[in-house]
Amino acid sequence: MLSLAFFAGKSTIMKRSMMAGVCFLLMTSLAAGQPFRSTARNKEIGIQFYKNIEFLGAVFFMGSMAAEANQENARMPDGKRKGDWFAYDLSLYKKYQSFVNHPDLLIMAGFGERSEGSILARLLIHLDEFPRAVIRPEKDGPYLRPFLRQGDSAASIKEVVEFVAAANRLYKAMDFEVYFRDHVPFYEKALSEIRSVLPDARLITTMEQYYRQSFARYALIPSLTIPAGMAFGVNYTAAGNTTIMNLFGPFALQQFSDTAALNMGFADSNHIRELSTHEFGHSFSNPAVALIPPALVKETARLFGPVREAMENQGYNTWSACLYEYFVRAGEVVIARKLGRQASAERLLKYYVEGRRFVHLPLVIAELEKYDRDPRITYQQAVINAMEKLKTQP
Numbered sequence: 526m527l528s529l530a531f532f533a534g535k536s537t538i539m540k541r542s543m544m545a546g547v548c549f550l551l552m553t554s555l556a557a558g559q560p561f562r563s564t565a566r567n568k569e570i571g572i573q574f575y576k577n578i579e580f581l582g583a584v585f586f587m588g589s590m591a592a593e594a595n596q597e598n599a600r601m602p603d604g605k606r607k608g609d610w611f612a613y614d615l616s617l618y619k620k621y622q623s624f625v626n627h628p629d630l631l632i633m634a635g636f637g638e639r640s641e642g643s644i645l646a647r648l649l650i651h652l653d654e655f656p657r658a659v660i661r662p663e664k665d666g667p668y669l670r671p672f673l674r675q676g677d678s679a680a681s682i683k684e685v686v687e688f689v690a691a692a693n694r695l696y697k698a699m700d701f702e703v704y705f706r707d708h709v710p711f712y713e714k715a716l717s718e719i720r721s722v723l724p725d726a727r728l729i730t731t732m733e734q735y736y737r738q739s740f741a742r743y744a745l746i747p748s749l750t751i752p753a754g755m756a757f758g759v760n761y762t763a764a765g766n767t768t769i770m771n772l773f774g775p776f777a778l779q780q781f782s783d784t785a786a787l788n789m790g791f792a793d794s795n796h797i798r799e800l801s802t803h804e805f806g807h808s809f810s811n812p813a814v815a816l817i818p819p820a821l822v823k824e825t826a827r828l829f830g831p832v833r834e835a836m837e838n839q840g841y842n843t844w845s846a847c848l849y850e851y852f853v854r855a856g857e858v859v860i861a862r863k864l865g866r867q868a869s870a871e872r873l874l875k876y877y878v879e880g881r882r883f884v885h886l887p888l889v890i891a892e893l894e895k896y897d898r899d900p901r902i903t904y905q906q907a908v909i910n911a912m913e914k915l916k917t918q919p
Contacts, residue, residue: 568729570801571744572719574712577649577658578772580692580701581637582750583617587625588634590752591618605778610753613779613789617704617750624699629691636688642757644671646746646772650761652689655696660686708749711781715747715789722794724801731863732802735856735897736809736904741766743805747791748774756800758807771804795869802860806853813905814849817912822848825915828885835882847883852908855889859897888914 586594593599595615599607608615624630637645648668652658662669662682673681696702723745733739746759751774759770775790791797822845829836829844841847854877861870874890877883889911896907 568726568733568743570723570726570729571742572716572723573744573746573770574716574748575650575746576654576705577652577692578646578746578748579705579750580655580696581633581645581649582748582752582774583614583621583701583704584630584633584692584695585637586611586614586750586752587618587621588630589638591615591625609778613749613775613781614752616781621699624695627695627698629695629698632687632691633695636684640672642755643759643772646757646759646770647761648672648685650759650770655701656693658689658693660689710784711749711787711789714787715749715791718789718792719745719747719797722792722797724794724798727864728798728801728860729805731860732805732809735860735863736806738809738904740769740808742768744768744770745797745801746770746772748772749789750774753779753790756804758804760808769805769808771801773800773804776800799857799861799869799873802857803853806856806860807849810852810856810904810908811849813908814852816905817848817908821909821912821916825912825918828915828918832882832884839881848912851883851886851889852893852911854883855886855893855911858886858890859893863897885915885918888918 590611591614594607594611595618597608601607601610618625651665651668652660660669660682669682669685672685729743740760751772753775756771756773759772761768761770776796777788777790777793779790780786780788826844829847832847836842836847841850854873858870858874858877861867861873874886878886892911892914893907895910896902896904902910
């Protein structure tokens with residue numbers, strides 16, 4: 526029997542129901558006290574589903590993306606029909622279409638559009654499951670702080686409170702618990718697909734050795750409702766233990782009309798491994814990039830001009846945002862090489878330089894490989910060294 530775990534917040538109540546051979550475990554971590562739960566053991570990668578994230582994914586798509594995706598001729602950049610690429614979310618859109626203009630759905634979708642994905646996911650993981658989620662500003666400070674606007678913290682907190690209240694109301698109005706009950710086979714299949722291509726423990730060991738850092742746990746957070754192709758790196762700390770997570774929607778076309786021949790779009794070992802290296806990598810590399818002196822960022826910012834359009838098309842609207850991506854993507858190439866996957870490393874490098882326009886990536890990789898060979902160089906120093914080299918670029 527497969528055990529499918531939905532972790533949804535701090536509730537101490539654990540419900541069990543047996544359906545279609547799947548045991549849904551509705552359990553979570555107390556922000557104070559109960560340790561964060563994970564299926565990971567000895568640097569293996571755990572797999573978890575979060576009901577709050579599944580609900581937001583469905584609502585966000587309905588309110589922000591469905592109208593365009595439902596147009597017959599709408600296409601993805603690679604030519605796929607959006608109706609095919611987002612077929613699962615569109616099926617939920619059609620099922621719940623009477624709620625598309627519901628005031629609470631508009632509040633949720635609007636808040637999702639204005640929020641950075643990883644910090645919103647972190648909040649949803651922390652909260653009780655909908656419809657019992659409650660914001661407690663005096664206790665939830667670390668999860669609220671990223672949403673605060675300078676000089677307007679009271680209004681910012683009010684927005685988060687209103688978002689959570691709207692989610693609680695809408696969850697009940699849509700009777701969304703029925704969705705989880707009716708879609709057990711789809712989640713069971715997604716879990717089976719991911720388990721069949723799960724990266725081995727060498728990936729985590731190699732990442733820890735390369736970054737010279739470790740975290741308590743590592744988890745994949747797949748989602749059937751987060752729009753296909755989206756992914757976020759998330760970290761969550763409870764009882765002093767930090768779990769870093771790779772949260773992602775499907776990355777291939779799905780087949781779900783025939784439950785005897787399900788394909789939920791997750792059975793791609795290369796994509797799982799490379800996506801995990803990227804999203805886990807942010808938790809390792811971002812703190813060092815955040816400490817780059819502002820003067821050094823400013824001195825290299827002229828490099829943004831020639832690639833501005835390409836970067837903005839990917840959602841990287843500033844040079845600082847590009848730098849975070851430079852170092853995590855350079856890490857992907859180095860780690861692929863260390864794992865002996867030379868062909869994958871060269872394919873990634875070519876794609877990132879030519880397809881994604883990270884044109885200075887070879888220079889950054891060269892500095893990071895010097896660091897990897899020399900234990901006297903810290904990762905922070907390697908980042909600074911790479912930035913100094915970028916200053917010399919025409």
